[in-house]
Amino acid sequence: MAGLFGTLSIALSGLGVSQQELATSSNNVANANTPGYTREVAEVAAGAPVTLGSFNEGTGVVLQKIESLRDPLMEIQLNQETQQNSSLNTQLEQLQQMQTQFSSSTSGIGADISNFFNSLSQLSPDPSSIELRQAVLTAAGNLAADFNSAANSLGTQKSDLNLTVQQSVGAVNTLTSEIAGVDQQISSLENANQDATTLVDQQTSLIRQLSALVDVQVVQTGQGGIELATSNGTTLVSGGQSFALTTATGTDGNTDILAGTTDITGTLTGGSLAGTIQIRDQEIPGVLSQLDQLAAGFSNAINTANGLGYILSDSIPPTLGGNIFTTPPAGGTGAAAAMQVAITDPTLIAASLDGSEGSNGNLANLSAVATTAVAGNQTPIDAYSDLVFQVGSQTSNTSADVDGSTQILQQLQDERGSISGVSLDEEAANVVQFQTAYQASARVISTIDSMLADAVNLGIDTAVQ
Amino acid sequence: MRVNPYPMPDLLAALSQTEAEADQAALQISTGRSVNQPSDNPTAAALEIETNNESTFDGGYLQDLSTINGQLSAASSTLSSVQTALQQALSLGIEGANGTLSESDQQAIVTDLQGIQSQVISLANTSYEGTYLFGGTVTGTAPYTVGGGDPSGVTYNGNDDVNQVSVGNGYQLAINQPGSQLFSASGNSVFLALNNLIVAMQSNTGIGTAVNDLSAATNYLSVQSTFYGNALSQVQSETTYLNAAKLQIAQQQNTLVGVDLPTAANNLSQSQTDEQAALEAIDKFSQNNLFDYLQ
Numbered sequence: 239m240a241g242l243f244g245t246l247s248i249a250l251s252g253l254g255v256s257q258q259e260l261a262t263s264s265n266n267v268a269n270a271n272t273p274g275y276t277r278e279v280a281e282v283a284a285g286a287p288v289t290l291g292s293f294n295e296g297t298g299v300v301l302q303k304i305e306s307l308r309d310p311l312m313e314i315q316l317n318q319e320t321q322q323n324s325s326l327n328t329q330l331e332q333l334q335q336m337q338t339q340f341s342s343s344t345s346g347i348g349a350d351i352s353n354f355f356n357s358l359s360q361l362s363p364d365p366s367s368i369e370l371r372q373a374v375l376t377a378a379g380n381l382a383a384d385f386n387s388a389a390n391s392l393g394t395q396k397s398d399l400n401l402t403v404q405q406s407v408g409a410v411n412t413l414t415s416e417i418a419g420v421d422q423q424i425s426s427l428e429n430a431n432q433d434a435t436t437l438v439d440q441q442t443s444l445i446r447q448l449s450a451l452v453d454v455q456v457v458q459t460g461q462g463g464i465e466l467a468t469s470n471g472t473t474l475v476s477g478g479q480s481f482a483l484t485t486a487t488g489t490d491g492n493t494d495i496l497a498g499t500t501d502i503t504g505t506l507t508g509g510s511l512a513g514t515i516q517i518r519d520q521e522i523p524g525v526l527s528q529l530d531q532l533a534a535g536f537s538n539a540i541n542t543a544n545g546l547g548y549i550l551s552d553s554i555p556p557t558l559g560g561n562i563f564t565t566p567p568a569g570g571t572g573a574a575a576a577m578q579v580a581i582t583d584p585t586l587i588a589a590s591l592d593g594s595e596g597s598n599g600n601l602a603n604l605s606a607v608a609t610t611a612v613a614g615n616q617t618p619i620d621a622y623s624d625l626v627f628q629v630g631s632q633t634s635n636t637s638a639d640v641d642g643s644t645q646i647l648q649q650l651q652d653e654r655g656s657i658s659g660v661s662l663d664e665e666a667a668n669v670v671q672f673q674t675a676y677q678a679s680a681r682v683i684s685t686i687d688s689m690l691a692d693a694v695n696l697g698i699d700t701a702v703q
Numbered sequence: 704m705r706v707n708p709y710p711m712p713d714l715l716a717a718l719s720q721t722e723a724e725a726d727q728a729a730l731q732i733s734t735g736r737s738v739n740q741p742s743d744n745p746t747a748a749a750l751e752i753e754t755n756n757e758s759t760f761d762g763g764y765l766q767d768l769s770t771i772n773g774q775l776s777a778a779s780s781t782l783s784s785v786q787t788a789l790q791q792a793l794s795l796g797i798e799g800a801n802g803t804l805s806e807s808d809q810q811a812i813v814t815d816l817q818g819i820q821s822q823v824i825s826l827a828n829t830s831y832e833g834t835y836l837f838g839g840t841v842t843g844t845a846p847y848t849v850g851g852g853d854p855s856g857v858t859y860n861g862n863d864d865v866n867q868v869s870v871g872n873g874y875q876l877a878i879n880q881p882g883s884q885l886f887s888a889s890g891n892s893v894f895l896a897l898n899n900l901i902v903a904m905q906s907n908t909g910i911g912t913a914v915n916d917l918s919a920a921t922n923y924l925s926v927q928s929t930f931y932g933n934a935l936s937q938v939q940s941e942t943t944y945l946n947a948a949k950l951q952i953a954q955q956q957n958t959l960v961g962v963d964l965p966t967a968a969n970n971l972s973q974s975q976t977d978e979q980a981a982l983e984a985i986d987k988f989s990q991n992n993l994f995d996y997l998q
Binding site: 333334337338340341343344348349351352353355356359360362363364365366590592594595596597598599602605619620622623624626627628629630631633634637644648651652653654655656657659660661662663664666667669670 | 704705706707708709710712713716739740741742743744745746748749750751752753755756759760762763764766767770771774832834835838839840841842843862864866867868869875878960992993994997
């Protein structure tokens with residue numbers, strides 16, 4: 239049978255644990271808005287009973303540990319979805335920027351192509367008119383200028399993305415070095431059997447930030463240590479050490495990402511870096527190549543047609559037409575950026591088929607380019623309209639993907655919040671509960687104090703001072 | 704199940720979603736278009752480029768038709784004047800063929816016929832806006848010059864070529880008849896017949912034959928001239944067709960990329976209501992928690 243002092247110690251354990259619990263709640267409330275904070279609960283258990291004769295007597299309450307309520311699987315899912323979401327968002331931003339080139343229905347390459355053929359059509363009833371010939375050259379110049387401007391804008395967007403790659407790699411390195419630092423602290427605390435909960439929160443938050451940049455996977459190595467690697471296996475953090483990525487300009491002028499000496503540019507699958515690289519290395523070159531093919535095919539076809547007729551001159555025999563556009567580079571690469579009108583003299587348009595100034599026969603050959611397959615088996619306007627469709631549908635699909643991914647991410651964040659988020663209502667209720675428990679324990683102590691006074695004063699009711 | 708105590712990110716996402724919807728509706732109303740960038744409707748954006756192209760072409764054809772109409776009308780009225788002149792020559796020829804005229808009257812007819820001859824040459828050299836109408840595709844040089852040793856008394860400087868102009872999708876219209884088919888056609892040359900009549904009148908021999916030849920040549924010219932009447936009527940009907948087609952394309956484009964204003968206005972007001980609701984939800988959420996009620 240426990241004595242009064244035994245009971246006193248039980249009550250004391252209650253006081254102590256209640257204080258701890260209040261402190262935990264207080265910490266939760268203080269960190270209610272701290273990013274990455276996971277709520278803590280004090281895990282308590284009944285003290286080991288002592289056996290007195292045939293009775294098991296309780297020994298009060300014991301604080302076992304302060305636990306952070308975190309679901310590791312949820313954190314992994316959140317990391318993965320963050321990587322996906324961040325990559326898609328980056329792609330969407332860039333695609334939206336790209337599609338502004340193709341947004342106008344009344345200007346730009348499509349309208350220029352229509353206007354060019356329209357100017358040839360205007361020349362047709364009056365083929366010797368210098369004014370109408372000049373209009374053809376002006377329309378050709380507008381078309382070339384818009385090809386140039388579209389190609390240059392895509393080039394600028396690409397070089398901006400190279401800068402983004404450099405900045406992102408810098409941010410990745412900063413984060414991995416921070417994570418490695420925190421990892422060392424966690425390991426040393428856990429080796430000393432101390433609580434590293436807050437640091438784990440901090441680390442989790444850093445890994446989430448890293449996930450927004452790159453597809454990182456986390457492997458727990460025990461004793462609180464972690465290893466971080468990209469999904470293709472490039473180690474970023476291991477054994478408390480971070481391994482910095484570097485950048486180098488490749489032969490194509492693009493910024494490559496290197497791990498040591500290995501080029502890992504094409505292997506990234508998530509995070510804004512992967513999105514940036516997808517746009518830089520796939521989408522922009524794809525659109526640019528179609529513009530190049532169209533510019534080259536168009537220039538070649540017009541030049542060939544112009545060579546079939548005769549220019550406006552009195553010379554005998556009549557002079558065959560030359561190039562209207564500069565000869566595009568072989569293979570077409572760079573044709574859109576380089577496209578120029580090769581002539582300034584409007585008489586050099588070869589409208590005549592028989593050499594006489596009034597013949598418009600060769601204008602039919604020039605106009606026929608409008609219905610000839612010049613790029614990818616398509617007529618000029620079809621090729622351009624197809625390109626607009628591709629850019630538009632790519633943007634629209636990516637936008638739908640972003641919406642889907644964002645909803646999943648929100649859902650996961652809600653679930654994480656339901657496990658780890660601090661609820662002020664809950665904490666308020668806990669505070670009341672712990673306060674009441676503290677008051678009850680205090681009351682027990684006061685009662686025992688009075689009983690002890692009774693025992694010491696042999697039943698004489700004296701106040702204990 | 705424990706609920707997420709921090710719905711704020713969700714609420715903010717909902718708010719930005721309603722704002723985006725309101726912006727989209729406002730943009731549609733202000734531009735009058737439902738497709739403001741290719742991603743709004745990639746198929747419609749691509750089709751619009753095709754229909755714009757068609758519309759530009761139709762506009763061009765219409766302008767061409769108006770130019771052609773001027774050229775054809777000028778040629779047609781010139782040929783009417785030639786017909787009138789030739790009819791006059793024929794009357795004079797018939798008068799001369801009577802054989803009852805005095806020599807001086809005969810001489811007067813010759814002078815009149817020579818006047819008609821130079822009038823017809825001048826008409827055959829008519830130009831429209833700096834372009835000779837009857838020289839085939841030789842448009843910078845007068846088609847006929849006097850002399851050159853030909854029995855017709857004139858030399859043809861033009862060629863036999865005909866210009867075709869596209870006035871519709873795959874629709875080519877010939878816009879000229881060369882002089883070599885109108886005035887100096889082999890076997891039916893009005894210049895030769897006219898010159899022969901003058902010679903016959905001067906020598907007072909074979910006038911009847913010469914008149915018959917001129918009559919045949921005049922008839923031939925008249926038949927050839929119907930080309931212009933036909934062409935003008937084709938220009939008319941094609942113009943009517945293209946104007947209708949243009950209207951149709953405009954309607955098609957409106958269906959394709961135009962905005963349905965009542966729907967857009969409804970969307971705008973709906974999304975503004977949603978936005979208000981989201982704002983109020985955020986306001987309510989942040990107002991209180993249990994701590995406020997504990998004393």
